[in-house]
Amino acid sequence: MTRRWPTCLACGLALVLLAGCSSKPSISGKVNFDNTPVDEGSITFLPEGGQRAEGARATAEIKDGKYEIPSEKGPPPGKYRVEIFWKKKTGKQIQNPTDPGTMIDEAKQVIPEKYNVKSELTAEVKSGANTFDFDLKAGGPVPSSSGIPEPPKSKAAGD
Numbered sequence: 001m002t003r004r005w006p007t008c009l010a011c012g013l014a015l016v017l018l019a020g021c022s023s024k025p026s027i028s029g030k031v032n033f034d035n036t037p038v039d040e041g042s043i044t045f046l047p048e049g050g051q052r053a054e055g056a057r058a059t060a061e062i063k064d065g066k067y068e069i070p071s072e073k074g075p076p077p078g079k080y081r082v083e084i085f086w087k088k089k090t091g092k093q094i095q096n097p098t099d100p101g102t103m104i105d106e107a108k109q110v111i112p113e114k115y116n117v118k119s120e121l122t123a124e125v126k127s128g129a130n131t132f133d134f135d136l137k138a139g140g141p142v143p144s145s146s147g148i149p150e151p152p153k154s155k156a157a158g159d
Contacts, residue, residue, distance in 0.1 A: 024075065024076055025071060025075070025076075025125050025127055025128055025129070025130050026069060026071040026130065027045065027060075027067075027068070027075075027125060027132065028066070028067065028068040028129070028130070028132075029133045030065050031043060031065055031066075031084055031134045031136070032065060032134070032135050033110065033111055033136045033137075033138075034136070034138055037064055037066075038062045039062075039063070039064060039065070039086075040061070040062065040063065040086070040087075041061075041062040041086035041111075042060070042084070042085050043060055043062055043067050043082065043083070043134075044083045045057065045058045045069075045075055045123065045125065046080055047075070047079075048078070048079040048080060048122070056075050056076060056078070058073060058074055058075040062084070075125055076125075077126050078125060079122060079123075079124050079125075080122065080123050080124070080125060081119050081121065081122055082123050083116045083121075084111055084115050084116055084121070084134060084136065085109065085111060085116050086111045087107035087108060087109055088107060088108060088109075090105075090107065090108055092105075092106040093106065111136060112138065115134075115136050
């Protein structure tokens with residue numbers, strides 16, 4: 001019986017380590033638009049290729065140019081289309097459509113559709129911690145010397 005103890009301990013440890021490896025990835029990063037941090041927006045990672053797995057879609061708020069999706073809310077590893085929205089305050093007050101007689105801050109979507117509803121942004125989420133920084137420009141990605149547009153800056157931890 002004492003000879004089995006090291007084997008049982010090793011098997012138990014292996015099971016704990018394997019369980020930890022199967023957890024969902026975490027995602028974090030920064031989002032700038034025309035060199036300005038997105039102060040209040042949202043970022044969504046949508047699975048490419050029709051993945052419909054439970055929990056495959058992940059969304060986070062962007063605050064002061066930063067976002068974070070913890071592993072318990074993160075999507076599984078895979079390729080994702082990224083949508084970024086920013087309704088920037090204009091400094092004007094408008095009538096509240098849901099509560100007549102009150103005023104609210106006017107906000108307008110400033111990020112072009114090519115970064116949200118018609119997004120060209122992609123990210124490959126891997127196991128563990130992932131960092132994706134997006135430096136968006138109103139005119140789009142800057143063409144490379146080959147004439148093929150380069151995607152906005154995006155990096156994954158460990159690359």
